[in-house]
Amino acid sequence: MPSSSPREIDPWKVKCAVRNAKIYGVEDRIDFVVGDFFLLAPFLKGDVVFISPPWGGPSYSKVESFTLDMLKPKDGFSIFQVAQRITPNIIMFLPRNVDINQVEELSWLSSPPLSVEIEENYIRERLKGVTAYFGNIASGSAGFLQLCSGTTS
Template sequence: MAVNNAKIYGVEKYIDFVVGDFLQLAPSLKGNVVFLSPPWGGPSYKKMENFTLNLLKPVDGYSLFQVAQTIAPNIIMFLPRNVDVCQVEELSWLSSPPLNFEIEENYVRGFLKGVTAYFGNTGY
C-alpha cells in the first residue's frame, strides 16, 4: 500500500522501500528521516485513558526511538490519540543534543485518530 500511495502522490522515486523486521534491519540502514508507526497493541489501546510508551510492542517506545536515532537524525512517530504526550516530549530532551519537538493531532472525519510527533528538523 505504501508503494501505491507513493505513486499516487508522485514521490515514489524519492523513497526506498525496505520490507523486513525493523529491529533486524536497523543496523544496516542510514537515512535522513525515520518514520515510525509501531503497533499499539490492538484495539484495547482505545480503552486506556493514558497510553504509555512502554505499551508499544515488540519493544517499548524509548528503545524504538533509540534504534531509530542510529539510522537518522530526524524521527517521526505516529502514535495513539491517548498517548502520554509528556513521555513523547521526553524523548526529545533525552537525546544528546536535545532535538526540536513538535506534535500534531490527526483527525479523520472530525474524530481524533492519533498524533504525529516530529523530532529534529523534519520540516514541520
C-alpha cells in the first residue's frame, strides 16, 4: 500500500479524490478506501495523515469561535490522538473561525511536542478555511520536502 491511504465513508467523495489524484499525476502513490477512519485507524501506518473532519453543517459559520469539541463525530482532540497513532505528521483542514489557540494546543499536548504551522486558505480573497500542519510537515521543517518527494528515511 502506498504511503498515503485516504479513508472516506462517502464513495462519491472518493471518486472525486481519485479524479483529482489523476489530474495531479499522483494516483499511483495513493490507495483510496471507503471506510470509517476510527475503525480502520488502529491498523494503519503512514507518512502523513490528512484529516478534514465534518464541521457540523452550515451552522459552524454562525459561531464566533469554533472550538475543537464542536467537530463531528468526535472532538478534535480525540481525532488528533487517533491520527497520532498512525504518524506524527498530521494535516488538519478546519473551519475559518476555528479557535487557533486550541489548534496550537494540539502541538504542545503531544509527547513529544510537535512543530505546528497554521495557514489560512483563501478563495477569491475570502477566507474559507484553516490548514494546520503538525510534525515534520510543518513549513520550514527539513522533513517536509522529504515527505513530499517520497524520500522518507
